[in-house]
Amino acid sequence: MSRRVCFALDLVDDADLIADYERAHAPGAVWPEVTRGIRDKGFTDMEIWRVADRLVMIAEVADDWPRHLDAAGKAVDARWEAAMDHFQRPLSCAGEEEKWVPMRRIYSLGEQAS
Known part of the structure; x- marks a missing residue:
């Protein structure tokens, strides 16, 4: 059994830095130990989407995540986090130790009347 969680984070608004960040996340570019750690934390699937300087992470996590x-x-x-720090800027609502901010679902098509 799994559930979906979503997080948001902003990047420094610099085209070169954003391109470097995307290269760091290209298939095969993320350190294998990082990928293993993500799975060890209980993530069963994860995607990061970007528009402009905004990132959204959509993840499926195990029940014990x-x-x-x-x-x-x-x-x-x-x-890894230290290597990514210069690309990222926390959202204004982020806590002091928080980079990726949890998002709250506000709409579900499945919950709407036909």
């Missing part, structure tokens, strides 16, 4: 990483996984995660 979020899982905690071991020390080695945390170290890799911290290195």
